[in-house]
Amino acid sequence: xxxxxxxxxxxxxxxxxxxxxxxxxxxxxxxxxxxxxxxxxxxxxxxxx
Numbered sequence: 724x725x726x727x728x729x730x731x732x733x734x735x736x737x738x739x740x741x742x743x744x745x746x747x748x749x750x751x752x753x754x755x756x757x758x759x760x761x762x763x764x765x766x767x768x769x770x771x772x
Contacts, residue, residue: 760766 757766761768761771
């Protein structure tokens, strides 16, 4: 480590700084978006089983 640098001031690692979304939340968000599209009429009722 170079002289005069503070180890506690190191930049965060990639795992700490990136936003991760797991597949459960992705499916929940996708389902809500599809529901919203049906409710506003963007997806016709005939396409919904």
